[in-house]
Amino acid sequence: MSVPRLLLKGILLAATAATATTVTLTPARADAQAKAAAKSHSNATAQKISVPFAIDTLPNGLTLIVHEDHSTPVVTTNVWFHVGSGDEQPSRTGFAHLFEHLMFMGSKNAEYPQFDRLLEAAGANNNGSTTNDRTNYYEDGPSSALPLMLWLEADRMGWLLPTMDKPKVDLQRDVVKNERRQSYENQPYGLVADYDSKLMYPAGHPYSWPVIGSMADLSAASVDDVKNFFRQYYAPNNATIVVAGDVETAEVKALVRKYFSEIPRGPKIDRPSPQPFTVHDTALTLEDRVQLPRLYLNWHTVKGWADDDAELDIAAAILAGSRTSRLTQALVYNGEIATNVFARQSGKRLDGDFSIVATARPGKALDTLRTVIDAEIRRLAAEGPTVRELDQAKNALEASFLRRIESVAGKANQLNSYFYQTGKPDSFQADLDRYRNVSAADVQRVVRKYLQTNRVMISVVPQGKTELAAKKGVTQ
Amino acid sequence: MKVSSLLVAGALLSPATLTAQTTASFDRTKPPALGKTPTLHLPAIQRSTLANGVGIQLVGQHEVPLVQVTLVIDGGSRLDGAQPGLAGFSSRMLTEAAGTRDANALQSELAFIGATLNTGALADVFIVSLNVPKRSLGAALDLMADVTLRPQFRAADIRRQRDLALAGILQRKDQPTQIASLAFNQIIFPAGHPYHNSSAGDSASIASIDSARVRAFYNASFVSSRARFIVVGDVGKAELESLLASRFSAWKSGATPLTIPTVSVQPRSNASTQLYLVDKPGAAQSVVYIGNPGADRRSPDYPAISVMNTILGGSFSARLMSNLRETKGYTYGVSSSFRWAPVAGPFAISSSVRTNVTDSSLVEIFKELRAIRETPVSTAELDRAKAYIALALPARFETNAEIAGQLVDLGTFSLPLSSVRDFGARVNAVTAADVQRVARQYMQADRETIVVVGDLAKIRAGIEALKLGTITVLDVGAVAR
Numbered sequence: 001m002s003v004p005r006l007l008l009k010g011i012l013l014a015a016t017a018a019t020a021t022t023v024t025l026t027p028a029r030a031d032a033q034a035k036a037a038a039k040s041h042s043n044a045t046a047q048k049i050s051v052p053f054a055i056d057t058l059p060n061g062l063t064l065i066v067h068e069d070h071s072t073p074v075v076t077t078n079v080w081f082h083v084g085s086g087d088e089q090p091s092r093t094g095f096a097h098l099f100e101h102l103m104f105m106g107s108k109n110a111e112y113p114q115f116d117r118l119l120e121a122a123g124a125n126n127n128g129s130t131t132n133d134r135t136n137y138y139e140d141g142p143s144s145a146l147p148l149m150l151w152l153e154a155d156r157m158g159w160l161l162p163t164m165d166k167p168k169v170d171l172q173r174d175v176v177k178n179e180r181r182q183s184y185e186n187q188p189y190g191l192v193a194d195y196d197s198k199l200m201y202p203a204g205h206p207y208s209w210p211v212i213g214s215m216a217d218l219s220a221a222s223v224d225d226v227k228n229f230f231r232q233y234y235a236p237n238n239a240t241i242v243v244a245g246d247v248e249t250a251e252v253k254a255l256v257r258k259y260f261s262e263i264p265r266g267p268k269i270d271r272p273s274p275q276p277f278t279v280h281d282t283a284l285t286l287e288d289r290v291q292l293p294r295l296y297l298n299w300h301t302v303k304g305w306a307d308d309d310a311e312l313d314i315a316a317a318i319l320a321g322s323r324t325s326r327l328t329q330a331l332v333y334n335g336e337i338a339t340n341v342f343a344r345q346s347g348k349r350l351d352g353d354f355s356i357v358a359t360a361r362p363g364k365a366l367d368t369l370r371t372v373i374d375a376e377i378r379r380l381a382a383e384g385p386t387v388r389e390l391d392q393a394k395n396a397l398e399a400s401f402l403r404r405i406e407s408v409a410g411k412a413n414q415l416n417s418y419f420y421q422t423g424k425p426d427s428f429q430a431d432l433d434r435y436r437n438v439s440a441a442d443v444q445r446v447v448r449k450y451l452q453t454n455r456v457m458i459s460v461v462p463q464g465k466t467e468l469a470a471k472k473g474v475t476q
Numbered sequence: 477m478k479v480s481s482l483l484v485a486g487a488l489l490s491p492a493t494l495t496a497q498t499t500a501s502f503d504r505t506k507p508p509a510l511g512k513t514p515t516l517h518l519p520a521i522q523r524s525t526l527a528n529g530v531g532i533q534l535v536g537q538h539e540v541p542l543v544q545v546t547l548v549i550d551g552g553s554r555l556d557g558a559q560p561g562l563a564g565f566s567s568r569m570l571t572e573a574a575g576t577r578d579a580n581a582l583q584s585e586l587a588f589i590g591a592t593l594n595t596g597a598l599a600d601v602f603i604v605s606l607n608v609p610k611r612s613l614g615a616a617l618d619l620m621a622d623v624t625l626r627p628q629f630r631a632a633d634i635r636r637q638r639d640l641a642l643a644g645i646l647q648r649k650d651q652p653t654q655i656a657s658l659a660f661n662q663i664i665f666p667a668g669h670p671y672h673n674s675s676a677g678d679s680a681s682i683a684s685i686d687s688a689r690v691r692a693f694y695n696a697s698f699v700s701s702r703a704r705f706i707v708v709g710d711v712g713k714a715e716l717e718s719l720l721a722s723r724f725s726a727w728k729s730g731a732t733p734l735t736i737p738t739v740s741v742q743p744r745s746n747a748s749t750q751l752y753l754v755d756k757p758g759a760a761q762s763v764v765y766i767g768n769p770g771a772d773r774r775s776p777d778y779p780a781i782s783v784m785n786t787i788l789g790g791s792f793s794a795r796l797m798s799n800l801r802e803t804k805g806y807t808y809g810v811s812s813s814f815r816w817a818p819v820a821g822p823f824a825i826s827s828s829v830r831t832n833v834t835d836s837s838l839v840e841i842f843k844e845l846r847a848i849r850e851t852p853v854s855t856a857e858l859d860r861a862k863a864y865i866a867l868a869l870p871a872r873f874e875t876n877a878e879i880a881g882q883l884v885d886l887g888t889f890s891l892p893l894s895s896v897r898d899f900g901a902r903v904n905a906v907t908a909a910d911v912q913r914v915a916r917q918y919m920q921a922d923r924e925t926i927v928v929v930g931d932l933a934k935i936r937a938g939i940e941a942l943k944l945g946t947i948t949v950l951d952v953g954a955v956a957r
Contacts, residue, residue, distance in 0.1 A: 071539060072874040073514030109505045113802070116793040121860040122510050123867020126792075142867050144511035151508050174805030178761070182808045182828045185760035188650035246514070258502065289758065291646045323583035333580070336636060339643045362643055392588045399590025399609050402542050406875045 061237025075245035083233035086206030094213015108159035154259035235266020304347030312345035317393035384444035543709035561677015575622030743769030749945030762930030770823035835938030
């Protein structure tokens with residue numbers, strides 16, 4: 001779950017495009033071959049993706065990654081702080097995200113509301129978002145705005161506290177509470193966020209509460225909390241900054257050293273590994289003001305980039321990634337008992353979970369959907385996917401990789417993400433290879449291992465219609 | 477701004493030395509000056525025409541091996557006539573089964589070659605949009621041609637998709653923002669106006685659609701005489717022409733295409749402010765829409781309106797955000813917008829506000845509406861808004877989809893590509909007096925239409941006490957019908 005400072009309305013659909021990325025094509029496949037490939041092996045071996053970059057580590061621990069792309073005169077600055085809701089105290093849930101809001105409330109040399117005003121006057125947009133594992137901040141604009149972007153980011157990384165006070169915390173506390181109302185409480189099915197993390201992860205586990213947090217914990221957050229959190233986590237040695245676009249690497253390195261070098265290194269951060277655990281097999285029914293019932297199934301899996309992570313992603317695509325995927329066919333198109341179905345492996349930094357979400361057609365009970373889902377999981381576990389299913393999932397995924405490197409903003413965030421997860425910013429090809437190497441037997445194995453075990457099942461039904469809820473079933 | 481090469485070598489220096497040097501070398505209390513303003517490079521368009529008259533615009537982009545092919549056909553939801561949602565539903569049925577393939581085989585083939593192919597109707601055009609890795613362009617265009625020229629409209633597919641569409645319409649009752657938006661447009665654009673209904677239609681209309689109706693509509697609206705290709709990506713002109721000619725040259729215009737109707741129904745003009753309330757018991761927030769019919773995209777006031785709206789509610793530091801979010805804490809977000817269309821679309825201020833400050837939020841929104849009409853904006857605000865729009869123009873041409881989107885838009889309004897550069901110049905020429913004039917002309921502060929969706933038991937008395945205007949309570953079932 002990612003929670004932004006401001007929800008952007010009308011975001012453009014995935015883009016395509018002009019970049020300096022090196023994409024080396026090995027033998028291009030002619031049309032006839034592409035058609036013939038339907039019967040043969042995957043055509044997902046055609047190209048290598050590489051996003052060239054330069055890296056610089058400052059004496060204070062700040063890591064800078066620069067990617068040049070001169071095709072359009074734009075630049076993006078993308079800062080990741082390696083702190084998320086998983087670092088919160090259990091009595092201060094939602095704090096990492098509240099803190100994200102406070103980062104826009106002014107700093108010593110750029111007092112509120114200069115941050116937004118200066119960037120807008122430079123033709124630039126900005127925003128931030130918080131997940132379980134990290135908080136990011138970014139500015140997108142014309143290349144002429146780069147020094148301003150870096151100066152502003154440096155000022156709030158180094159000098160946020162001199163202007164921090166209770167009125168600022170109180171104001172953004174109200175804004176975040178409004179965000180919680182808008183994005184969860186006033187949304188159909190939004191109340192699930194208060195239950196799924198808590199049921200999936202044991203008390204005290206960093207993922208056992210939602211990123212948005214609870215109203216009571218948000219109310220309790222104090223200025224002292226803000227100061228302590230900043231000193232602990234908002235230090236250059238806990239941050240990485242990617243600058244991508246129409247820039248010169250040497251100039252970016254010089255600017256970053258100029259603006260950020262003075263910021264002192266912060267303390268070393270100890271993060272104890274969470275204890276291993278087993279999910280309790282759970283069935284919960286919630287009543288909501290909704291027209292149609294919806295079923296949520298969650299299994300405990302593995303963290304991102306661990307063994308089986310890519311295999312589970314492919315399993316999700318085979319179950320519900322396309323019109324012809326198994327659950328989509330069985331529930332929506334052949335069975336006609338659901339309006340939609342989604343499946344997803346969510347491999348986070350410390351742990352992961354796999355979810356299937358399906359909405360019933362009018363008049364259909366969730367146990368009917370649950371029965372079909374269980375049968376399809378059993379079938380995939382027993383027989384594995386066909387070669388065609390596997391190749392289709394890989395090819396669709398490969399195309400989505402290409403679409404991800406279309407904009408400098410997309411590449412910048414991905415470079416930061418890969419660096420955090422693997423220590424190597426340009427892991428595009430390595431990531432793609434993880435998926436290319438998945439076999440039918442791998443998919444069968446992970447379905448057996450992870451999806452035929454304890455799970456958390458939540459039925460959301462229209463008020464007074466608890467008879468539409470699903471019952472515990474067996475997938476073995 | 478340029479930093480000396482000595483600092484580039486800073487990694488070799490000790491932290492202390494470096495700190496001393498950097499602090500001494502510049503004044504951190506002053507924001508750095510902006511660099512040289514980048515030049516707006518408009519993409520080069522290569523034009524050609526198929527034998528049947530269908531135009532092609534190509535913008536070559538060769539760094540990522542992807543191609544975006546957009547087929548635009550004039551028409552869209554304006555052709556709905558008496559059947560709301562017909563254009564949108566019919567155009568989405570093109571990808572159900574086409575050529576020799578049933579829907580599953582078609583979708584499986586698309587996914588297998590890594591392509592996405594979407595069809596649909598906007599208010600004024602139909603869109604068939606293909607995005608595909610270059611190596612599968614030919615195979616994907618085969619499927620695109622099947623979908624565009626040889627859709628099957630099988631009765632079983634139409635019935636199933638109709639049921640799914642009806643379930644989607646039913647779920648609009650769950651969404652307070654959708655309810656507010658539907659009500660607002662139904663009120664300010666009376667029945668018979670093309671923007672009265674949402675392009676998704678309503679349940680009665682969708683329920684009456686069958687495969688014969690879809691086929692008849694398709695035959696009369698998907699005609700080559702109204703079509704053009706916009707292609708952006710990794711393909712050359714000769715190759716593209718050959719790929720398209722072999723697949724689309726035989727496409728003929730239908731015998732009697734549907735006439736694209738002119739707009740005969742006038743948008744609503746209030747004599748005084750009118751309030752419409754929709755009850756949503758237990759709602760955690762109230763959704764507020766305030767506005768009036770706006771302006772059309774070809775209006776000479778388009779640049780001034782864009783600047784005015786940026787100041788009022790079109791950016792993060794806009795007045796509405798500064799007031800309702802950043803000062804009062806009433807909301808997570810509030811914005812104003814003009815929807816640009818060939819005929820005047822809506823102007824609306826919208827927000828989700830805390831239930832117990834619904835009335836106070838209306839007061840503050842009207843305060844801002846009046847202020848921008850009554851007092852000239854400051855030079856700082858004006859300059860910031862102009863820069864925010866004009867300096868961001870190059871970013872509109874970064875990705876294939878963004879370039880294609882710009883060309884689709886310009887084509888919809890019959891505007892040349894050069895109008896983008898002209899727009900930047902015209903934005904930079906807008907004055908505070910212009911802003912005030914368009915605020916007065918296009919926002920009817922004393923004759924607005926207000927829609928509030930929320931818990932009426934908690935908010936109605938407070939709203940009534942404001943005495944903003946006549947109150948009408950609408951039934952959610954009648955709005956999200």
